[in-house]
Amino acid sequence: MTAQDTKEKVMAAAIKVFGQKGFHGATTREIAREAGVAEGTIFRHFKSKKDLLVSLATPMVVDSLIGLIDEVSNRSDEEIIKAVINNRIKIIREHMGIVKLLIYESVFHPEVQEILYSNIISKAKGVLEKFISQRIQQGRFKDVDPSHAARCLAGMVFMMILWENVGLDESKGLTKDEKITQLVDIFLHGMTKS
Amino acid sequence: MTAQDTKEKVMAAAIKVFGQKGFHGATTREIAREAGVAEGTIFRHFKSKKDLLVSLATPMVVDSLIGLIDEVSNRSDEEIIKAVINNRIKIIREHMGIVKLLIYESVFHPEVQEILYSNIISKAKGVLEKFISQRIQQGRFKDVDPSHAARCLAGMVFMMILWENVGLDESKGLTKDEKITQLVDIFLHGMTKS
Amino acid sequence: MTAQDTKEKVMAAAIKVFGQKGFHGATTREIAREAGVAEGTIFRHFKSKKDLLVSLATPMVVDSLIGLIDEVSNRSDEEIIKAVINNRIKIIREHMGIVKLLIYESVFHPEVQEILYSNIISKAKGVLEKFISQRIQQGRFKDVDPSHAARCLAGMVFMMILWENVGLDESKGLTKDEKITQLVDIFLHGMTKS
Amino acid sequence: MTAQDTKEKVMAAAIKVFGQKGFHGATTREIAREAGVAEGTIFRHFKSKKDLLVSLATPMVVDSLIGLIDEVSNRSDEEIIKAVINNRIKIIREHMGIVKLLIYESVFHPEVQEILYSNIISKAKGVLEKFISQRIQQGRFKDVDPSHAARCLAGMVFMMILWENVGLDESKGLTKDEKITQLVDIFLHGMTKS
DNA sequence: GATGAATGAGACTTCATTCAT
DNA sequence: CATGAATGAAGTCTCATTCAT
Numbered sequence: 001m002t003a004q005d006t007k008e009k010v011m012a013a014a015i016k017v018f019g020q021k022g023f024h025g026a027t028t029r030e031i032a033r034e035a036g037v038a039e040g041t042i043f044r045h046f047k048s049k050k051d052l053l054v055s056l057a058t059p060m061v062v063d064s065l066i067g068l069i070d071e072v073s074n075r076s077d078e079e080i081i082k083a084v085i086n087n088r089i090k091i092i093r094e095h096m097g098i099v100k101l102l103i104y105e106s107v108f109h110p111e112v113q114e115i116l117y118s119n120i121i122s123k124a125k126g127v128l129e130k131f132i133s134q135r136i137q138q139g140r141f142k143d144v145d146p147s148h149a150a151r152c153l154a155g156m157v158f159m160m161i162l163w164e165n166v167g168l169d170e171s172k173g174l175t176k177d178e179k180i181t182q183l184v185d186i187f188l189h190g191m192t193k194s
Numbered sequence: 195m196t197a198q199d200t201k202e203k204v205m206a207a208a209i210k211v212f213g214q215k216g217f218h219g220a221t222t223r224e225i226a227r228e229a230g231v232a233e234g235t236i237f238r239h240f241k242s243k244k245d246l247l248v249s250l251a252t253p254m255v256v257d258s259l260i261g262l263i264d265e266v267s268n269r270s271d272e273e274i275i276k277a278v279i280n281n282r283i284k285i286i287r288e289h290m291g292i293v294k295l296l297i298y299e300s301v302f303h304p305e306v307q308e309i310l311y312s313n314i315i316s317k318a319k320g321v322l323e324k325f326i327s328q329r330i331q332q333g334r335f336k337d338v339d340p341s342h343a344a345r346c347l348a349g350m351v352f353m354m355i356l357w358e359n360v361g362l363d364e365s366k367g368l369t370k371d372e373k374i375t376q377l378v379d380i381f382l383h384g385m386t387k388s
Numbered sequence: 389m390t391a392q393d394t395k396e397k398v399m400a401a402a403i404k405v406f407g408q409k410g411f412h413g414a415t416t417r418e419i420a421r422e423a424g425v426a427e428g429t430i431f432r433h434f435k436s437k438k439d440l441l442v443s444l445a446t447p448m449v450v451d452s453l454i455g456l457i458d459e460v461s462n463r464s465d466e467e468i469i470k471a472v473i474n475n476r477i478k479i480i481r482e483h484m485g486i487v488k489l490l491i492y493e494s495v496f497h498p499e500v501q502e503i504l505y506s507n508i509i510s511k512a513k514g515v516l517e518k519f520i521s522q523r524i525q526q527g528r529f530k531d532v533d534p535s536h537a538a539r540c541l542a543g544m545v546f547m548m549i550l551w552e553n554v555g556l557d558e559s560k561g562l563t564k565d566e567k568i569t570q571l572v573d574i575f576l577h578g579m580t581k582s
Numbered sequence: 583m584t585a586q587d588t589k590e591k592v593m594a595a596a597i598k599v600f601g602q603k604g605f606h607g608a609t610t611r612e613i614a615r616e617a618g619v620a621e622g623t624i625f626r627h628f629k630s631k632k633d634l635l636v637s638l639a640t641p642m643v644v645d646s647l648i649g650l651i652d653e654v655s656n657r658s659d660e661e662i663i664k665a666v667i668n669n670r671i672k673i674i675r676e677h678m679g680i681v682k683l684l685i686y687e688s689v690f691h692p693e694v695q696e697i698l699y700s701n702i703i704s705k706a707k708g709v710l711e712k713f714i715s716q717r718i719q720q721g722r723f724k725d726v727d728p729s730h731a732a733r734c735l736a737g738m739v740f741m742m743i744l745w746e747n748v749g750l751d752e753s754k755g756l757t758k759d760e761k762i763t764q765l766v767d768i769f770l771h772g773m774t775k776s
Numbered sequence: 777g778a779t780g781a782a783t784g785a786g787a788c789t790t791c792a793t794t795c796a797t
Numbered sequence: 798c799a800t801g802a803a804t805g806a807a808g809t810c811t812c813a814t815t816c817a818t
Contacts, residue, residue: 003798022302024218028792038800040794049792077386104301107294108216132385141385144376145368151357152350152380159349160342174339182338186346190384191326191335192271197781222809232783237810391777410690412606416813426779428815437813465774488689495686496604520773529773532764533756539745540738540768547737548730562727570726574734578772579714579723580659585802610788620804625789 007045009035014052019097023053023105050109057102057115077135081184084128085157089180092161100165125150156183201239203229208246213291217247217299244303251296251309271329275378278322279351283374286355294359319344350377395433397423402440407485411441411493438497445490445503465523469572472516473545477568480549488553513538544571589627591617596634601679605635605687632691639684639697659717663766666710667739671762674743682747707732738765 013035017026028049032039046052075083092099106113128150135141141149160179174182207229211220222243226233240246269277286293300307322344329335335343354373368376401423405414416437420427434440463471480487494501516538523529529537548567562570595617599608610631614621628634657665674681688695710732717723723731742761756764 006799022218024216025302027790032801039792040801041799043793044798100301104298107298108219135385142379144380144385145373148354148368148373148376149380149385151353152377155349155351155353156346157349158353159345163345174342179339179342182342183346185336186338186343186384187380188384188386190380190382191329191338191343192382200781221807223807233809234784234811235782238781238783243809394777410606412604413690415811420780427813428780429778431814432777492686492689495682496607523773530767532768532773533761536742536756536761536764537768537773539741540765543737543739543741544734545737546741547733551733562730567727567730570730571734573724574726574731574769574772576772576774578768578770579717579726579731580770588802609786611786621788622790622805623803626802626804631788 003045006035006037006041010037010042010045010052011056015056015095015098015101018053018056018101022101023049023109053101053105053109054111054115056098057112077140077188078184080131081153081187082180084131085153085180085184088124088157089161096165125154128153153187156187197239200229200231200235204231204236204239204246205250209250209292209295212247212250212295212299217243217295217303247295247299247303248305248309250292251306271334271382272378274325275347275381276374278325279347279374279378282318282351283355290359319348322347347381350381391433394423394425394429398425398430398433398440399444403444403486403489406441406444406493407489411437411489411497441493441497442499442503444486445500465528465576466572468519469541469575470568472519473541473568473572476512476545477549484553513542516541541575544575585627588617588619588623592619592624592627592634593638597638597677597680597683600635600638600683604683605631605691635683635687635691636693636697638680639694659722659770660766662713663735663769664762666713667735667762667766670706670739671743678747707736710735735769738769 010031013031014026017031017034020026021030028042029039031052032042035042042049042052046055102112102116106116125147129146132141132146132149136143136146160183204225207225208220211225211228214220215224222236223233225246226236229236236243236246240249296306296310300310319341323340326335326340326343330337330340354377398419401419402414405419405422408414409418416430417427419440420430423430430437430440434443490500490504494504513535517534520529520534520537524531524534548571592613595613596608599613599616602608603612610624611621613634614624617624624631624634628637684694684698688698707729711728714723714728714731718725718728742765746758
């Protein structure tokens with residue numbers, strides 16, 4: 001077992017326990033137990049509990065977010081946006097624990113917010129923004145603020161996931177796919193009947 | 195100074211301190227100091243720190259949410275939705291401390307989530323849903339799931355506010371009003387140029 | 389409602405609550421509630437919680453303990469001792485709450501011990517001692533230390549009651565009367581078969 | 583210094599401080615100071631203050647109580663009973679602090695009562711009961727309830743110790759040995775002169 | 777005299793962090 | 798490097814007692 005292995009075991013355990021209990025709710029004891037190491041070992045690899053939290057925001061989710069648009073750029077708007085959304089949803093679902101955690105803690109820990117924003121959100125938003133800007137320049141989208149529009153779309157998606165995750169989602173009729181289809185349709189063509 | 199006054203002072207202080215530090219980050223000592231009472235006094239009025247948190251979710255925001263739709267029902271869709279959104283934003287901005295608090299704490303405290311949902315969200319969503327359902331029946335909106343559509347709109351608004359509040363909002367050009375206008379336009383007519 | 393009434397209500401409540409929870413386990417709040425008065429009222433009548441405890445040891449049980457021997461002095465030893473025991477048991481049962489309380493608190497509160505001893509026990513023991521001394525002088529009892537003998541008898545009775553009260557008394561066969569009969573028989577004639 | 587050593591130091595300190603002040607009267611701070619450890623250390627070894635109390639009832643007194651009768655079984659009744667009593671007295675005197683404590687707390691903590699009864703009292707009483715039963719079967723003791731008789735003897739002894747311990751024992755004349763002799767004599771042959 | 781809200785010292789307990797092994 | 802016992806500051810909460818009404 002190398003030192004790096006130990007470090008990764010601790011980080012994996014931290015994601016799990018932080019994700020379930022939040023930063024303050026989690027104890028180093030529980031993280032250590034989950035990782036199968038002694039409590040002291042954590043502090044060999046991370047200066048403090050907070051340092052451990054911050055370290056989680058850096059490399060993890062980021063890498064799978066990029067290099068998506070190009071592969072699909074010759075399809076229809078609807079297909080592209082759906083692909084982006086599906087990719088995002090997949091990532092968020094896979095990493096729900098840490099995503100919830102980072103969002104939550106970012107409110108109270110500015111450094112987490114900073115990392116969250118610059119590493120994850122700005123990149124994700126950039127992908128959408130670039131796409132929207134293109135379409136506006138091509139005259140195919142209305143002349144709205146691309147950043148604002150990207151956030152509108154992100155907001156719809158995010159709330160959809162939030163709602164599912166809350167366990168209070170009573171919209172019985174729609175499958176996940178139908179929800180995404182309707183959502184994209186609203187974004188592209190609005191609610192008003194032509 | 196009546197007992198009720200004291201209780202309210204404590205609640206006001208709790209909103210402030212919880213809002214700044216989060217539930218775990220806040221200490222009863224600081225809340226007491228902020229309220230100008232002894233620490234023990236808090237526990238005359240609230241069984242525990244958590245009870246204090248939960249009590250904040252109950253009466254506060256809820257009451258100003260209702261009785262809005264009827265007054266404006268003979269205006270255009272755009273005006274109605276804008277009115278709803280503006281009303282909601284005003285309320286959220288006024289109570290930003292507690293709203294942030296409740297949303298964030300609801301992630302780790304199921305009872306807060308429950309209260310938040312049943313007291314605040316479900317009512318707010320109901321207003322929108324009813325309106326959307328009407329329009330669908332009148333054949334003026336597409337036949338989407340009203341609950342889902344309402345959540346899409348709410349998501350856009352919510353993320354807009356979130357973004358403003360995070361202090362990372364770099365969208366230079368748009369005033370708040372313009373943002374709402376664009377947002378409602380996207381919701382009603384979509385991104386695609388006719 | 390006179391001041392004296394209030395004081396007595398508080399004392400009665402204190403006997404009950406102290407008896408159930410012990411001195412430290414009882415709270416003035418609960419005593420006040422049990423007495424149907426405000427918490428502050430207790431301190432109008434008693435300097436402190438401990439003062440309330442001590443006040444309970446003084447007048448209550450004492451008075452019914454005396455004036456017994458003379459009335460029965462021309463009966464048999466067995467009858468006399470049984471009469472004394474039954475009288476004592478009756479009193480203890482009637483006042484079980486406070487008796488338990490005083491005995492137990494006397495372990496950690498010397499002043500309660502002092503009061504318990506001088507007001508209650510010494511008088512009760514005196515009755516037995518005087519009787520035993522008489523019998524020794526008459527040559528009908530062995531020449532043992534009367535005080536010691538009295539304590540032996542008291543110990544037997546006391547443990548019998550204690551045992552009953554603990555709820556772990558598994559001696560199925562014997563009625564209370566038979567137990568007393570056997571006990572007195574042991575005291576008077578011993579275990580050894582003639 | 584092993585973990586076990588620390589645990590034992592804490593238990594020893596707890597016996598001392600609980601014994602002096604009672605469960606509620608003792609503070610974990612004082613126990614820690616007495617044990618020479620930090621307050622937090624107590625809670626590494628015991629879940630709570632009450633857990634510490636309960637742990638004291640388990641192993642301590644019990645082990646020295648057994649294996650006594652057999653060694654002396656070919657002596658006279660008087661010698662046997664005296665041996666039992668002396669053994670018991672020795673143990674109780676050695677552990678007076680904890681014995682007082684457990685008796686006291688057992689009144690208010692049912693789990694302590696349970697432990698006290700099943701671990702200590704039932705075993706001690708069993709020794710006596712078995713002996714008395716034997717004698718009854720052999721026709722050497724009267725046909726009384728052995729359990730009841732054992733409690734009578736125990737009551738005499740217990741009150742004798744209690745009295746000594748109270749510091750109010752004014753029986754000047756008798757040595758401890760004489761007291762035991764008289765006590766056993768009363769139990770075996772009663773008060774009545776043959 | 778009675779009330780009960782307020783007090784604040786101090787109780788028990790948790791937990792991130794250190795350090796000798 | 799890893800361990801885990803020990804630490805002690807800091808947290809929540811209790812409760813006897815006071816005092817303005």
